[in-house]
Each structure stands twice: as structure tokens, then as C-alpha cells.
Amino acid sequence: AQSVTQLDSHVSVSEGTPVLLRCNYSSSYSPSLFWYVQHPNKGLQLLLKYTSAATLVKGINGFEAEFKKSETSFHLTKPSAHMSDAAEYFCVVRFGNQFYFGTGTSLTVIP
Amino acid sequence: GAGVSQSPRYKVAKRGQDVALRCDPISGHVSLFWYQQALGQGPEFLTYFQNEAQLDKSGLPSDRFFAERPEGSVSTLKIQRTQQEDSAVYLCASRLNWASYNEQFFGPGTRLTVL
Structure with missing residues (x-):
């Protein structure tokens, strides 16, 4: 069965500090993984995707995520949060x- | 158009009414998806079209839900005899074709409130 677990329902950071949003997945196969962002009253926007190439994936707006098979994780990070990242x-x-x-x-x- | 559009953006229905939600995908996109997003939840898959063929409708919650895409472009999601539990945002997404590496582009959604 395929599923994802986002470990935190809410994360609060100060502007200019690092962002870490955690995700663990369950998949019977080599997974394709994505991060999407949803701003209020706007459509979902793709941030980045992992499709079995490089394990460190860089996305838009300075976000990146690392695929770790041993930990079944795909955490999203950004070195420095901006006000516009609130979503x-x-x-x-x-x-x-x-x-x-x-x-x-x-x-x-x-x- | 430049992106996926959906109409109406907001719909209020009395319990028992039928509703129809429209999705205009990006021109030329073969694949089209419908999702239901309840308040505070992530989107959940409802159904998938490739051109006019509905290849997967396993996510439709009941036989009151019906989707069509007769000419392989615009799609309509119809909900008959609406219930309060149908209140949610209904999202449409399109993708260029069946290739898995292609991105899904989402519309802004239709927020359905059933009173």
C-alpha cells in the first residue's frame, strides 16, 4: 500500500531561519515523491519531485528535499524562511x- | 488558457440538490484528475480520465458521484442528492499525457457547501 505521513500538522519558524517539514512514506515499489504548496485561495503548485534520479532534489523558491530510502523519508528543507513561504x-x-x-x-x- | 480553470469557484447547495462542477484543463492535456479535499485534509483521489475514457473511478465515494469528459477536454463532476458530508473543495488537475514524470497542474478548486 502507498501512503505518506506528515509528522507535523503545524510548523512555525522565524523569518530568516531554516525550515524543516517532515514526511515519511510507505510504498511497495520504488516511489515517486512530490512536494506541493497550497497558498490560500490558490491552486496547488509543484515544489519539487523525486523520480529515482538524484536523491537530493532541488525545487523552486530555494526548497530542496532528500530522499532517504533507509529511513523512508522525504523531508522538505529551506535554509532561510521568507514571509511568502507561509502556506x-x-x-x-x-x-x-x-x-x-x-x-x-x-x-x-x-x- | 494558461492554466486549469474550474467553475463555479463557490457553490452552496441545499441537501438533496444536484450539483455540477466544471473543469477546463490546459489545452492539449490528455490526462485529467478529480480530487476531493475535506477541510483540514489533503486531497483525495476521485477519478482519472485519459482523453474521454474514464480509466479509474475507484475513488468516487458513492454512486451519487458521476464524472464525464465526453470530448476529451472539459470535464464535469456531478453529485446527485447532495449530503452534508459532500461539503469539500473539489480539485481538478490535468497532465500532458500518461507519462509519470509529467507534472500535474491543479486548478483553484470549487468549494462546495451543502446546507
């Missing part, structure tokens, strides 16, 4: 044509 973040695993979303992590950035 809902979803970790996603793909199986066939189905995307399985985590429950989301709400990121708050404190000025």
Missing part, C-alpha cells in the same frame, strides 16, 4: 495514476 505544504506519493497526499503541514513564518 500549506503537502507530501505526495504516486502509484500508477493515483497521487496519495499527506494531511498537510501548515507553515507559519513569524516576522
Whole structure:
């Protein structure tokens, strides 16, 4: 069975400090993994994706994620948070044509 | 158009009413997906089309939910005899083709409230 677990429903960081959003996955196969961001009243936007190439994946807006098979993790990081990063973040695993979303992590950035 | 569009953006229905939600995918995109996002949850897969063929409808929660894409472009999600538990944001996404490395592009969603 395919699933993702986002370990934190809410994360709060100060502007300029690092961001860490945690995701663990379960997949019977070599997974394709994604991070999406959802700003209020806007559509989901792809941040980055892992599809069995490099284990360190760089995305848009300075975000990156590292695929760790031994830990079944795909945590999202950013060195320095910006106010515009405040949003809902979803970790996603793909199986066939189905995307399985985590429950989301709400990121708050404190000025 | 430049992206996936959905209409209406907001819909309020009385319990028992039928509703129809429209999705206009990116022109030329073969694959189309519908998701249901309940409050505070991640989107959940409902159904998938490749052109006009509905290849997977395993996520539809009941036979009150019906989706179609008759000409392989615009899609409609219909919910009959709406119930309060149907209240959610319904998201549509399109993808260029079946290739897994292609990105899904999401629309802004339709927020359905059933009173």
C-alpha cells in the first residue's frame, strides 16, 4: 500500500531561519515523491519531485528535499524562511495514476 | 488558457440538490484528475480520465458521484442528492499525457457547501 505521513500538522519558524517539514512514506515499489504548496485561495503548485534520479532534489523558491530510502523519508528543507513561504505544504506519493497526499503541514513564518 | 480553470469557484447547495462542477484543463492535456479535499485534509483521489475514457473511478465515494469528459477536454463532476458530508473543495488537475514524470497542474478548486 502507498501512503505518506506528515509528522507535523503545524510548523512555525522565524523569518530568516531554516525550515524543516517532515514526511515519511510507505510504498511497495520504488516511489515517486512530490512536494506541493497550497497558498490560500490558490491552486496547488509543484515544489519539487523525486523520480529515482538524484536523491537530493532541488525545487523552486530555494526548497530542496532528500530522499532517504533507509529511513523512508522525504523531508522538505529551506535554509532561510521568507514571509511568502507561509502556506500549506503537502507530501505526495504516486502509484500508477493515483497521487496519495499527506494531511498537510501548515507553515507559519513569524516576522 | 494558461492554466486549469474550474467553475463555479463557490457553490452552496441545499441537501438533496444536484450539483455540477466544471473543469477546463490546459489545452492539449490528455490526462485529467478529480480530487476531493475535506477541510483540514489533503486531497483525495476521485477519478482519472485519459482523453474521454474514464480509466479509474475507484475513488468516487458513492454512486451519487458521476464524472464525464465526453470530448476529451472539459470535464464535469456531478453529485446527485447532495449530503452534508459532500461539503469539500473539489480539485481538478490535468497532465500532458500518461507519462509519470509529467507534472500535474491543479486548478483553484470549487468549494462546495451543502446546507
